[in-house]
Structures are given as structure tokens and as C-alpha cells.
Amino acid sequence: MENEGTMAQPDFDEIIDRTGTSCSKWDDMQAIYGVSPQDGIAMWVADMDFRPPASVQRAVEGFAAHGVYGYPGSNPAYTDAIRWWMASRHGWEVAPEWILSAHGLVNGTALCVDAFTQPGDRVILMTPVYHAFARVIRAGGREVAEFPLAVEEGRYRMDWEGWAALMTGRERMLILCSPHNPGGRVWTEAELREVAAFCQAHDLILVSDEIHHDLVMPGARHRVLAGLVPELAPRLVTLTAATKTFNIAGAHIGNLIVADEGLRQRLQGRIMAQGISPGLFGPGMVAAAYSPEGAAWVDALTAYLDDNRRLFDAGVNAIPGLRSMPLEATYLAWVDFSGTGMERAEFTRRVEKQARIAANHGGTFGLGGEDFLRFNLATPRARVTEAVARLQEAFADLQ
Numbered sequence: 001m002e003n004e005g006t007m008a009q010p011d012f013d014e015i016i017d018r019t020g021t022s023c024s025k026w027d028d029m030q031a032i033y034g035v036s037p038q039d040g041i042a043m044w045v046a047d048m049d050f051r052p053p054a055s056v057q058r059a060v061e062g063f064a065a066h067g068v069y070g071y072p073g074s075n076p077a078y079t080d081a082i083r084w085w086m087a088s089r090h091g092w093e094v095a096p097e098w099i100l101s102a103h104g105l106v107n108g109t110a111l112c113v114d115a116f117t118q119p120g121d122r123v124i125l126m127t128p129v130y131h132a133f134a135r136v137i138r139a140g141g142r143e144v145a146e147f148p149l150a151v152e153e154g155r156y157r158m159d160w161e162g163w164a165a166l167m168t169g170r171e172r173m174l175i176l177c178s179p180h181n182p183g184g185r186v187w188t189e190a191e192l193r194e195v196a197a198f199c200q201a202h203d204l205i206l207v208s209d210e211i212h213h214d215l216v217m218p219g220a221r222h223r224v225l226a227g228l229v230p231e232l233a234p235r236l237v238t239l240t241a242a243t244k245t246f247n248i249a250g251a252h253i254g255n256l257i258v259a260d261e262g263l264r265q266r267l268q269g270r271i272m273a274q275g276i277s278p279g280l281f282g283p284g285m286v287a288a289a290y291s292p293e294g295a296a297w298v299d300a301l302t303a304y305l306d307d308n309r310r311l312f313d314a315g316v317n318a319i320p321g322l323r324s325m326p327l328e329a330t331y332l333a334w335v336d337f338s339g340t341g342m343e344r345a346e347f348t349r350r351v352e353k354q355a356r357i358a359a360n361h362g363g364t365f366g367l368g369g370e371d372f373l374r375f376n377l378a379t380p381r382a383r384v385t386e387a388v389a390r391l392q393e394a395f396a397d398l399q
Helices: 029-033 054-066 076-090 105-116 131-139 160-164 189-201 230-235 261-273 281-289 292-317 344-354 381-394
Strands: 041-043 099-102 122-127 143-148 150-152 155-157 171-177 205-209 236-240 254-257 332-336 357-361 372-376
Touching (some): 054 292, 076 099, 076 281, 076 292, 099 105, 099 261, 105 131, 105 171, 105 205, 105 236, 105 254, 105 261, 122 131, 131 143, 143 160, 160 189, 171 189, 205 230, 230 236, 236 261, 292 332, 344 357, 344 381
Parallel strands (some): 041 357, 122 143, 122 171, 171 205, 205 236
Antiparallel strands (some): 099 254, 150 155, 357 372
């Protein structure tokens, strides 16, 4: 067993059989996509087919060795680890009292919608965007305001002129996905400042979901909006989590980081009203992940994902009519099939029935996603290579 702060080289090439483990990504794809896990490739749910760093496994083994699983109390190591990670990896100094916990960031988003809007209010989404945002907004009796992103030179950009015309006066919140899922954009400093100015001008609460902030490709740099525009604090909630970075989503824990005391008290009130508190395992797993050993693991991971990205993009972009959007962050390739001239049902059929790949349908991400599929590249390279070969065969008549 390695000492804390050291790390054996992770084997991201290892094929780990996740079938039969109550794994949504592999065990549910037959029912949802008609793709059998026996000969199919799961490239939909946004988790990774990799084990987390050994530091996390040691933490879980420590709980098991102790053998008593009672009510958890305060865990300063958890808060300290979050603060250390944000300062050392993102240059953002976070006070301990700013950190609130939720049962993952979908829950965190729902809490923000509940705390800062009323039924009938409009919540702005820059679409296409992570589908769970719209789900919790509608479930809470609010209206989704879809503000479509523009496409310029094959990349998404914000369309402030077009969006100004969509404002009705009933908008109360904007949810920003930064980095962007599914487009893979790392928003620039100038773009983030424009978001802040828009929210100030229209008196909007801004929820900045930054769950993919560690999964940034070499050469790109994520900027924490709260650190960039500290004057936005009275209307800003930042959502972060270790779960996406370290593939521990089953821990169901995320952070709502709120510098403004008034906003924080409103959120805390909703958390208390709903009886939300962290479980036993999650905080310890996060504290173990947010460590020097975890940092080294993330560096190795992003290098591996970058190679997967290049392999996938080269193979897919060689198919006439297909175009993978340039990926600056996340491990989620966003592939445009509009150039094939095919109807959505036809290109989807080829991917699922001929290539036997389960990929997210673009229309679920809102306006602008209809001609796309999203492919998860956080899997061993052999699977990415096989997926490319299958796609090329499924669309061989175009070549």
C-alpha cells in the first residue's frame, strides 16, 4: 500500500466488467436503447469505467474495517479538503462557512430553484445543455426558458443579442454550465464576465454548475466564476463536486459554495426543511480524493482522456457528414450528424442497431441538440477504438 501523497500509475486500459452491479450505464442500456451489454458499448451515462485513486479505496476499506455505520457527525477533514483543492487547483480561496452539502448537484440545482424562485417563474438555460436542469425546473413547477447557443466555426458561443429578445420579465434565475456539457466549451474570461453582467442587468440569481472543472484538456484553463467576479457574490451560487472528477457519483454528495450570507441562509433553510445531510461514506471519500495523490491521478486521467478524444475525433471526423465538436473539457464528445442529410431516426438507428453503441440522444439536451448524439469517452482506449471502427462501418456507405 502506497503512502499518502504517492500514487501507483493508474491502469486506465483495464477492462472492468460493470454488468450486474446495479450500474445504470451498463445494466440499463438494454431497456433504454435496445443495446445489449453483452456485445454493446455503453457511451451514454456520464460516469467513467475507471476505478478512482487508491486513496479513495483505502478510505472505503477503512470504514468497512471499523464496521460501525452509525450517524455521522461533523467532518472538518471534508471541508478542509474542499478548501485545499479549490485553492491549489483553481486559485479560489473558500471560507469554511461558505460550503453547504447536497445529495449531488442535481439535488443542489433543485435546491437553488426551490430557494430562489417561485412556481411560474422562468429559469434560463443556454441550450443544448445538461438535461437534468430542465427536469428539476419543470418538476418544481417553474418554466424552462431555452436560450439557444449560437454556433460559430463549429463551436458554441453565447448569443447576447438574440437572447435579449427572448426576455419576458419573468426570468428569475440563470443556470450556467461551466465547462459546458455537452459542447465541451471552456468559457473564456470575457464570456464569463458577460454572463455576470447579464445577470446583474436583469436581476437574476446565477447558479454556476462547475462540476466538470477538473476535467479540462491540456492547453485549456477553467476559470471559477466566483473568483473572477467576486462582486457577483450577492446573486451567485457555485456548484462543485468531487464525484465527477473521481468517478464516485454513487456517493451522492456535492457542494453549494455561497459567499453571500443572505443567499446561504435561504439555501440552508431549504436544506433543513427537506432533512438533507451527508451520509457516512461520501465526505470521507471526498477528503481522500481531494489530496496530493488524487491530484496526481487527475493529471494522469486528463492526459489519457485527451488521447481518447484525439483518437475518437480523428475517426469520426473522417466519416463524411459527421463532425465532433472540439472538446476542451469533460469527457463527452458531441457529434453532429446533420451533414449526413439523414433523419434523426435513421442516424440513431445506425448507431444503436448497427454499431451497437448506446449514446445520449441530442434532443434531450434542449433546443439545438436535435441533430447530435453525445458519446462518453471515459472508458478504456480499446473500447474507444472499437466504437470508432463500428461507427465507420455503420456509415460506410457515406465514405
